[in-house]
Amino acid sequence: MKQVSIALLGCGTVGKGVIDVLLMNGPIIEEQLNTKITVKRVLVRDINKYEQMNLPSAILFTNNFQDIIDDEEISLVVEVMGSADFAKECIEECFKRGKSVVSANKDLIADYGIPLLKLSKEKQVDFQFEASVAGGIPIVRAMYASLNGNKIDEIIGIMNGTTNYILTQMTCRGITYEEALREAQVKGYAEADPTNDVSGYDAARKIAILGTLGFHSEVTFRDVQVEGIEKITAEDIRNALEMGYVIKLLAIARQDKEGISLNVHPGFIRKTHPLANVADAYNGICVRGNCVGDVMFYGAGAGSLPTASAVVSDIMNVVLHEHIGVTGQRDFVSHEAKLKPQASICSPYYLRLLVQNTTGVLAGIATVLATYHISIRSLIQKDETADIAEVVLLIDQSSHCVVQKALKELSELTCVHTIANAIRVIEV
Numbered sequence: 235m236k237q238v239s240i241a242l243l244g245c246g247t248v249g250k251g252v253i254d255v256l257l258m259n260g261p262i263i264e265e266q267l268n269t270k271i272t273v274k275r276v277l278v279r280d281i282n283k284y285e286q287m288n289l290p291s292a293i294l295f296t297n298n299f300q301d302i303i304d305d306e307e308i309s310l311v312v313e314v315m316g317s318a319d320f321a322k323e324c325i326e327e328c329f330k331r332g333k334s335v336v337s338a339n340k341d342l343i344a345d346y347g348i349p350l351l352k353l354s355k356e357k358q359v360d361f362q363f364e365a366s367v368a369g370g371i372p373i374v375r376a377m378y379a380s381l382n383g384n385k386i387d388e389i390i391g392i393m394n395g396t397t398n399y400i401l402t403q404m405t406c407r408g409i410t411y412e413e414a415l416r417e418a419q420v421k422g423y424a425e426a427d428p429t430n431d432v433s434g435y436d437a438a439r440k441i442a443i444l445g446t447l448g449f450h451s452e453v454t455f456r457d458v459q460v461e462g463i464e465k466i467t468a469e470d471i472r473n474a475l476e477m478g479y480v481i482k483l484l485a486i487a488r489q490d491k492e493g494i495s496l497n498v499h500p501g502f503i504r505k506t507h508p509l510a511n512v513a514d515a516y517n518g519i520c521v522r523g524n525c526v527g528d529v530m531f532y533g534a535g536a537g538s539l540p541t542a543s544a545v546v547s548d549i550m551n552v553v554l555h556e557h558i559g560v561t562g563q564r565d566f567v568s569h570e571a572k573l574k575p576q577a578s579i580c581s582p583y584y585l586r587l588l589v590q591n592t593t594g595v596l597a598g599i600a601t602v603l604a605t606y607h608i609s610i611r612s613l614i615q616k617d618e619t620a621d622i623a624e625v626v627l628l629i630d631q632s633s634h635c636v637v638q639k640a641l642k643e644l645s646e647l648t649c650v651h652t653i654a655n656a657i658r659v660i661e662v
């Protein structure tokens with residue numbers, strides 16, 4: 235039996251999961267590879283914290299990256315620390331010293347994936363990052379190795395477990411946004427800084443990675459229009475349900491003759507759509523290719539063991555590549571991205587307005603919308619007896635900038651108290 239010694243950079247939710255999977259499934263892994271994989275060294279910031287954890291005593295903990303880079307026995311480094319800059323420095327150093335790298339870090343891959351892939355090829359080492367999108371779902375490899383005979387038209391999905399958990403718990407248990415976020419943190423779904431989850435940045439990084447792989451175009455996180463779930467209230471969730479929809483944080487990449495569009499935003503999605511039933515920290519991703527048609531991927535999008543499952547599959551791939559002598563052979567074709575102007579992207583919208591309960595208010599709203607050629611699909615006034623009433627509208631296909639202009643004009647009407655929310659309705 236051969237031996238491979240690896241190092242982990244990070245031993246949090248994912249790093250600890252990798253140690254657990256290698257121990258739990260050691261025999262299955264060894265049998266397939268005829269190799270025993272041993273975690274020799276682990277980099278963390280605070281070594282003391284890890285002494286209290288029940289981890290194999292042979293693992294050497296360090297807070298000095300140099301201990302790992304100088305260890306000639308370590309041929310593979312697994313980066314599960316998070317954040318981009320320090321991780322990038324470490325990975326570049328690994329490549330230069332002939333070590334392959336597996337990473338789960340979408341912040342890093344979304345910004346530096348292509349230059350790092352080029353460097354890994356130049357240095358004849360492997361670089362794999364399956365866990366960087368949708369945790370345990372094997373979507374990254376599917377994009378570059380299973381669907382690569384297709385022209386990809388659309389990728390639409392729920393790619394953040396934390397926000398999906400929050401929205402599911404708010405919908406099903408009626409708990410508050412803050413309570414649901416706290417639970418997601420305890421369960422290990424949220425990023426170290428959960429702002430990245432709730433503001434949509436985490437999903438934006440994932441759709442940038444999938445867009446790059448699917449469209450063979452260099453898109454980055456900065457090309458994604460991002461909106462988070464912070465403004466979603468119990469009232470929006472209730473209204474959606476009454477109208478036959480659920481609210482999900484969606485990541486959408488589309489490519490047509492006008493170019494590529496990348497968006498992350500909350501969306502109303504029909505209860506009958508397969509994505510509507512993706513609950514808790516599960517993720518679901520629908521990909522449309524010109525030959526395969528629609529395919530859907532579903533599974534755990536976050537959490538220790540599911541994410542470690544993807545990381546360990548990358549580790550096994552790297553070991554296999556070493557055995558068959560194809561390490562560092564990966565070519566990646568990418569072109570400069572032609573981005574579609576956001577102004578030309580249209581969708582129907584749900585609008586929620588709080589208005590003074592006076593006569594003529596609905597006519598006033600309809601007049602403003604008509605000025606912007608926005609037609610109304612449905613309009614419901616609630617709390618007809620209260621001083622401040624809720625008005626819920628579904629409006630037809632309109633571009634985001636036209637809707638924003640109309641909302642600004644509506645907010646200036648004396649009878650309109652508050653524009654409470656405007657959420658796109660997804661028609662797929």
Ligand SMILES: NC(=O)C1=CN([C@@H]2O[C@H](COP(=O)(O)OP(=O)(O)OC[C@H]3O[C@@H](n4cnc5c(N)ncnc54)[C@H](OP(=O)(O)O)[C@@H]3O)[C@@H](O)[C@H]2O)C=CC1
Binds near residue numbers: 246338341368
């Ligand atoms: N959690 C999840 O479900 C998923 C996470 N990911 C990604 O995996 C990566 C890790 O996430 P997760 O395990 O949740 O993160 P955690 O915050 O749970 O763990 C981070 C680990 O990295 C160590 N670390 C962080 N910064 C440094 C540094 N500068 N130097 C040395 N050690 C450092 C921490 O050590 P210390 O404790 O000493 O600070 C800790 O052991 C991230 O990129 C994340 O986006 C991807 C898919 C799913």
Ligand SMILES: N[C@@H](CC=O)C(=O)O
Binds near residue numbers: 367395425536
């Ligand atoms: N914080 C992320 C973890 C996985 O990528 C999420 O909630 O999806």
